[in-house]
Amino acid sequence: MNPRHLVYWLVAAALISVPVVYNQPYHLHVMVLILIWSFAYTSWSVMGRFGLVSLGHGGFMGVGAYVTALLWNHLGLSPWFGIPIALVCAGALALIVAYPCFRFRITGHYFALVTLALSGIVLQVITATRDWTGGSLGYTPERTKGNAIAALQFVEKETWYLIALAVWAAGIAIWYWIDRSMIRYAMEAISEDEDAAAAAGINVTAEKLKITVLSAVMTALAGALYCQYQMFISPDTVSGISVSLQMVFAAVVGGIYVALGPTVGAIITILLAEGLRIGFGTKAVGWDNLVYGVLLVVFIIFLPKGILGSLLERMKSSSKR
């Protein structure tokens, strides 16, 4: 075993043992939130890093959360079955929207705006079907009276920490898997020049679809997880344009070209929001987004590779010298 692997194992062991050593509920809660959102942001960057900027991921997250909760409340279907169904729904939605986009070469601005429409649709559908979904007042999955495991509802924060940690780690693993697969080279070629990539024998539409559906399904899982953990969802917290922009924002701040970039973005944004909330209470309403907005603009102008991306690059260039 080389020293590098040893470090990974040590970090993993340290992360797993956190709730055993330290279980202050509020801090655990913040960590669970960070893990869930990190996973969502990582899902976005899986496709975002190849220049496929989607503003529709709020929609996929909403589908994941609402389908799971609706199946549980109305049909009594356990989230163990509900979540896979929700993931399939999100994947199908991604396919329906993305296939024509890629087939007809809708890229760049146009792609971002079409996906923006998608998150708008999901938000409006959730609001319009208020008889089932509670509309903009939000929705609560019913508390189970029976088996907690079957209902995927746990009171202990420790359990949720471990679940979120596992899902987050899976997200990072998927990121690495793509980073080392042929899809990455195909996608990089496509983002440089679609015609040249097609001429080199890459099936442009198929490769883009694969990555989009994967990203959408992962985002929907994040939504379902968030719903099960918070036990309350509203159209504004899991769908819509602001959630989509929030994903893009955190990923860009952390760095979309490195595996842990979105995680760093989630840590920064959530700690900032929580810090402002605790420090200033209700006076801070709006201030966190004010800071986000300025940061996003500053980052895109001066540090387009994000905090972690720029740091790693600097370390690499200094070690070469």
Next chain:
Amino acid sequence: MADIFDVYLAEAIISGILLGGVLALLALGLNLIFGVIDVTWICYAELIMLGMYALYYFYSVYGLPMWVAAPACILVVAVLGLLLHYIVIAPLLDAPPINQLLATGGVLFFLQSFATVAFGIDFRNLGIRLPVLALGEMHFSYARLLAFGAALAGMVVVYLFMTRTYIGTAIRAISQDRQIMALMGVDTRRLYLVTSAIGGALAGLAACLLVLQYDVHPFVGLSFGPITFLICVLGGLGNFIGGFVAAFLFAQIISLGGLYSDLEWGYVLAFAFFIVMMFIRPAGLLARRS
């Protein structure tokens, strides 16, 4: 029963046309910016939101008469457009288009929360009750008629400016080829600033018209921002006539959809229509198929 139904139908269709005028005005400013500078202002609706607040403060708080307050509001938003270009867009002109989009997304966050912090989250309105025009059994508010008229007038002024003045001609030329124009000795930076100011002024005009009908709050931009983008994309980004046609189509769908069911379903229908149209005409309604 049938008679009443037809009256409602006619009323919905005419309301749709009136709404279309305002949507067309919204789309015009965004199309202008896109066509000339090749940038999408995601925060366009938030500029309008600030314009609505500006008019509210000028008119209701400081008590200025409307004929002073409205031009002042247009001026304020025009300056905001200028600043947006100068501070955010200009440094990013050579960056990938998606970075420009995201940067204006950051401005969207900033403006929304700025409004929350500065003005609070209360709903505010001008407190003007414009009379309702009764035409037979149909009812239309004067606010809507006024908005429709002003929107059309604004569009005619922009059209005349673009075709009859030297700067307008230069702006149209630059939207056709941005490299050549610089070689021809045109100061592109100045033209971009002028265009941004005009785009801002159009947002300001839209703000004056919208605040007559709707309450203003920090998140009001989210209620008509997305629809404006969809109209521009459906018409073909940068295509003025396409945007105009798309605005009226969208307005009809929303209005008629709202007649048969809730207003949200009107929006859902409009969004779904948009996605279907993207499959059929990906480059916009009026684009020639290659």
